[in-house]
Amino acid sequence: MPELPEVETIARGLRPLLVGRTITGVSILGPHLIPKRGKNFEEQMIGKRILDVYRRGKILIVELDNMNRLAFHLRMTGRLGLMPSGEKPGQHVHLLLALDDQTSLFFQDQRKFGTCALFAAGELEAWPFYAGLGPEPLAMDKEEFAARLKGKRGRIKGLLLDQRFIAGIGNIYADESLFRAGIHPALAADRLTPGQIGKLHAAVQDVLTEAIAAGGSSIRDYRTAAGLAGAFQETFQVYGCKSLPCHRCKGIVQTTRVAGRTSSFCPRCQPRP
DNA sequence: AGACCCCTGGAC
DNA sequence: GTCCAGGGGTCT
The missing domain is CATH 3.20.190.10 (MutM-like, N-terminal)
Known part of the structure; x- marks a missing residue:
C-alpha cells in the first residue's frame, strides 16, 4: 500500500x-x-x-x-x-x-x-x-530525470516502478503521473520525446506533492499515524477508475498489464504506442 | 519480461 | 469457490 x-x-x-x-x-x-x-x-x-x-x-x-x-x-x-x-x-x-x-x-x-x-x-x-535506491523524485530536477532516462530500455511504467531508477513510486502514483503526462504505460522509455519527458517529470512531482498535501491515498488499509484516512483517492483520474469516463475527454478508462501490474489509463489521452 | 512466491481478506 | 490487492524477491 x-x-x-x-x-x-x-x-x-x-x-x-x-x-x-x-x-x-x-x-x-x-x-x-x-x-x-x-x-x-x-x-x-x-x-x-x-x-x-x-x-x-x-x-x-x-x-x-x-x-x-x-x-x-x-x-x-x-x-x-x-x-x-x-x-x-x-x-x-x-x-x-x-x-x-x-x-x-x-x-x-x-x-x-x-x-x-x-x-x-x-x-x-x-x-x-x-x-541501490534511486533518487528522491521530489529532489530531482528535469535535467537529471532526462539524463537518468537516457539509454534505458523497457517500458516507462516499469521504470517508474523500479526503485533503483527512482525511489518511492508505486502503482497508484505511476498510473496517475502517466495519465497527467498523457503517456501510455507501455510506451518504450527510449521513445519518449523531450516534451514528454518534461511533462512526466512535472506530473510525477505534482502528483506526489498533491498526494502528500492530501495525507496520502486510502484504498482500504492505509491510515496516517493518527489513524485517519488520506484524501488523495478522491482525486484519482485513472487508478481504480476502470470503465468510468475519463475526466478530461470522452474516453473510457481501461486497464492493461504492464510490468506485472494492473495499469489504468485513458486510451484517448494516453494513446497506445 | 514474466511467473510465481510470501499472506490475509474483500468483492463477486 | 475464484480473482484481486499501495511491494518486492527470486528464478527461468
Missing part, C-alpha cells in the same frame, strides 16, 4: 510524537514475522532514545542513539501508529515498542509482507535494497 506520499505522511505524523522519547519495552508478537530484526533485538532496543523519524523512498526510518536505525518497510498492508501502553493491541500487530510517556508504537500488518529491522551505524547503507 504505502508509497512515498503515505510513508511521508506517516513519518511527519510520528516525528513530533516520537522524537525525544526513550524505548522502555519491546514486545514481538510474532517473531517469524520480523525476520531481519537484528541480533538481540529486544535487549538492544531498551533504553535507546529516538532522535529523528524520516523517510527514504518507501522506507520509514527511526533514528536512535549512536546512529542505530530502525527501518520499516510497510509493503502492502503495513501500518504504524501510537496507542496507550497497556491497551490490548489490535489484530495483526506484530511489534510493540513501549515508550517513556505511556504510549507504545505499534507495527501492524495484515498480510505480513512488511519488514522491520534494526541497523547499527553504517549497516543501513550496506543493505543492498537501500544502497
Whole structure:
C-alpha cells in the first residue's frame, strides 16, 4: 500500500510524537514475522532514545542513539501508529515498542509482507535494497530525470516502478503521473520525446506533492499515524477508475498489464504506442 | 519480461 | 469457490 506520499505522511505524523522519547519495552508478537530484526533485538532496543523519524523512498526510518536505525518497510498492508501502553493491541500487530510517556508504537500488518529491522551505524547503507535506491523524485530536477532516462530500455511504467531508477513510486502514483503526462504505460522509455519527458517529470512531482498535501491515498488499509484516512483517492483520474469516463475527454478508462501490474489509463489521452 | 512466491481478506 | 490487492524477491 504505502508509497512515498503515505510513508511521508506517516513519518511527519510520528516525528513530533516520537522524537525525544526513550524505548522502555519491546514486545514481538510474532517473531517469524520480523525476520531481519537484528541480533538481540529486544535487549538492544531498551533504553535507546529516538532522535529523528524520516523517510527514504518507501522506507520509514527511526533514528536512535549512536546512529542505530530502525527501518520499516510497510509493503502492502503495513501500518504504524501510537496507542496507550497497556491497551490490548489490535489484530495483526506484530511489534510493540513501549515508550517513556505511556504510549507504545505499534507495527501492524495484515498480510505480513512488511519488514522491520534494526541497523547499527553504517549497516543501513550496506543493505543492498537501500544502497541501490534511486533518487528522491521530489529532489530531482528535469535535467537529471532526462539524463537518468537516457539509454534505458523497457517500458516507462516499469521504470517508474523500479526503485533503483527512482525511489518511492508505486502503482497508484505511476498510473496517475502517466495519465497527467498523457503517456501510455507501455510506451518504450527510449521513445519518449523531450516534451514528454518534461511533462512526466512535472506530473510525477505534482502528483506526489498533491498526494502528500492530501495525507496520502486510502484504498482500504492505509491510515496516517493518527489513524485517519488520506484524501488523495478522491482525486484519482485513472487508478481504480476502470470503465468510468475519463475526466478530461470522452474516453473510457481501461486497464492493461504492464510490468506485472494492473495499469489504468485513458486510451484517448494516453494513446497506445 | 514474466511467473510465481510470501499472506490475509474483500468483492463477486 | 475464484480473482484481486499501495511491494518486492527470486528464478527461468
